[in-house]
Amino acid sequence: MRRSRLVRGAIPRDGAGNQGVLSPLPSYLRLALFELIERRFAFQARMSTLVAGATGLWMTYAPAAWDRFVDPRFWWMHAMIAIWAIFTLVLFVAEPLLLHRRLHASAIRDPGEHALPRAAGPCLSC
Numbered sequence: 275m276r277r278s279r280l281v282r283g284a285i286p287r288d289g290a291g292n293q294g295v296l297s298p299l300p301s302y303l304r305l306a307l308f309e310l311i312e313r314r315f316a317f318q319a320r321m322s323t324l325v326a327g328a329t330g331l332w333m334t335y336a337p338a339a340w341d342r343f344v345d346p347r348f349w350w351m352h353a354m355i356a357i358w359a360i361f362t363l364v365l366f367v368a369e370p371l372l373l374h375r376r377l378h379a380s381a382i383r384d385p386g387e388h389a390l391p392r393a394a395g396p397c398l399s400c
Contacts, residue, residue: 301381301384302381304381305377305378305381308377316365316369319365320365320366323358323361323362323365323366326358327358327362330354330355330358334351
């Protein structure tokens with residue numbers, strides 16, 4: 275219960291109970307603005323992920339630390355690779371193929387709805 279209040283309080287709201295300045299815009303404009311911002315950020319995120327993977331590979335290759343993967347004391351190396359692989363899969367595969375289609379379908383299906391779900395709670399304008 276307390277966490278939901280904290281999350282609800284973190285969403286910026288104007289005096290009418292909307293989730294900020296983009297809520298009054300039609301869904302196609304919000305979607306276009308989101309894609310513009312996301313496109314600029316996606317390149318940076320993808321390149322940073324590739325650089326992180328390459329440096330991790332180099333830090334394992336250069337000192338010939340491959341034997342650490344069989345030692346249980348270095349479990350964190352497996353965890354780092356798993357997290358990197360999941361993030362890379364989402365960034366390069368799931369996001370372009372699945373999430374974009376879902377977002378477009380949602381904007382077309384419910385053009386009057388908000389692109390972001392409204393926070394639960396009392397309406398300030400009611």
